[in-house]
Amino acid sequence: MNEVVEAICKEAQLQNGYINEPAETIYFGGGTPSLMNEEQLNYIIQSIRNSFEITEDAEITLETNPDDINESSLEIWKRAGINRLSIGVQSFFEEDLLWMNRAHNAQQAIQSIELAQQKGFYNLTIDLIYGTPGLTDEHWIQNIDRAIALNIPHISCYALTVEEGTALHHKIKKGELRNTDNEHQSKHFEILMSKLKQAGYVHYEISNFAKEGFESKHNSSYWKSKPYVGLGPSAHSYNGTSRQWNIANNAMYVQSMKTNTIPFDIEILTDDQQLNETIMIALRTANGLSLDIIEQKFSAKVATELSKKAAKYIQQNLMENKNNSLVLTEKGKFLADGIAADLFV
Numbered sequence: 585m586n587e588v589v590e591a592i593c594k595e596a597q598l599q600n601g602y603i604n605e606p607a608e609t610i611y612f613g614g615g616t617p618s619l620m621n622e623e624q625l626n627y628i629i630q631s632i633r634n635s636f637e638i639t640e641d642a643e644i645t646l647e648t649n650p651d652d653i654n655e656s657s658l659e660i661w662k663r664a665g666i667n668r669l670s671i672g673v674q675s676f677f678e679e680d681l682l683w684m685n686r687a688h689n690a691q692q693a694i695q696s697i698e699l700a701q702q703k704g705f706y707n708l709t710i711d712l713i714y715g716t717p718g719l720t721d722e723h724w725i726q727n728i729d730r731a732i733a734l735n736i737p738h739i740s741c742y743a744l745t746v747e748e749g750t751a752l753h754h755k756i757k758k759g760e761l762r763n764t765d766n767e768h769q770s771k772h773f774e775i776l777m778s779k780l781k782q783a784g785y786v787h788y789e790i791s792n793f794a795k796e797g798f799e800s801k802h803n804s805s806y807w808k809s810k811p812y813v814g815l816g817p818s819a820h821s822y823n824g825t826s827r828q829w830n831i832a833n834n835a836m837y838v839q840s841m842k843t844n845t846i847p848f849d850i851e852i853l854t855d856d857q858q859l860n861e862t863i864m865i866a867l868r869t870a871n872g873l874s875l876d877i878i879e880q881k882f883s884a885k886v887a888t889e890l891s892k893k894a895a896k897y898i899q900q901n902l903m904e905n906k907n908n909s910l911v912l913t914e915k916g917k918f919l920a921d922g923i924a925a926d927l928f929v
Contacts, residue, residue: 588816588834589624591841593631595815595830598846600635602813602821607636609643609802613670614818618648622660629664636813643707643801645670650688650696658703668707669700670740676730677723680716685751697734707798709738714776715769716744717762724772725779732783737798740791741776743769770918777914790868790920807865826852859886860928867924872911886929893927 645668673693675681714724731739744764746753755761785793813821817837820829828850831837840847866873879887894910897903902916
């Protein structure tokens with residue numbers, strides 16, 4: 585771990601010219617950053633601050649699992665300047681956690697949240713997964729109710745997807761486990777939107793719900809196509825015209841960084857790719873796709889074409905035009921990916 589930390593700090597130095605504006609967020613994700621000790625965490629944060637301009641009120645998030653949260657770890661994170669925690673809860677039911685092969689149990693999930701709040705971490709987000717074959721409507725409602733009762737200000741909810749080549753995919757193929765069902769998932773999404781709206785959460789992105797003022801600054805910057813730099817194995821960076829990603833192999837990453845070489849691949853984005861990404865990302869948000877921004881960034885012709893393509897979805901009540909922005913209705917949110925793909929160049 586020390587070698588990986590050292591390599592990440594070296595990469596921070598080498599990447600210091602990648603973004604030309606102050607960074608408003610730092611996000612520790614992509615694995616189990618909560619396993620770092622205090623020295624390692626402080627070393628990375630200090631290296632980032634030495635290499636980049638960080639705003640005074642920066643949102644600094646750390647991803648963690650409930651089983652990694654205790655009084656000592658929370659105190660370490662607090663001292664390091666972490667001011668937001670993302671906790672991978674997934675479910676408050678034992679059978680779901682076992683099915684998903686999670687290391688924590690339901691009691692740990694609840695205790696980790698309560699302990700974090702006691703230690704002053706009020707800016708919390710949790711992940712919940714819906715649409716698993718064994719998750720009943722009743723249990724899904726109870727999962728949402730539990731999150732609301734725990735006064736969690738930000739909730740990210742994802743439908744279970746089965747990726748090819750995973751252990752889950754193999755078990756479903758062999759008939760050992762039931763496959764996911766679109767109708768089942770759609771019903772859970774509908775329940776989710778309804779209950780969180782009643783509880784005062786803003787549905788500001790397809791998978792994300794927040795109480796006012798607790799929207800994720802970090803994720804919001806992705807949806808606004810802001811430039812970002814990623815450090816570490818598999819990390820992605822984006823500067824508006826190109827995207828690059830580091831090698832996924834830890835050992836090869838570390839070895840390469842010892843020679844001051846960042847091992848990455850790069851893709852230069854065409855105008856069409858940039859437009860399609862703008863469409864896809866913006867449609868996922870509550871603000872929708874601004875035709876004024878499309879006109880500024882691309883052309884009036886592109887904005888007009890998009891408006892024409894969107895007309896059928898407006899007629900079907902899947903989309904509406906709000907102040908010259910194309911915004912999905914609740915009904916349209918179920919079909920977000922398909923609608924976005926149809927609007928692509």
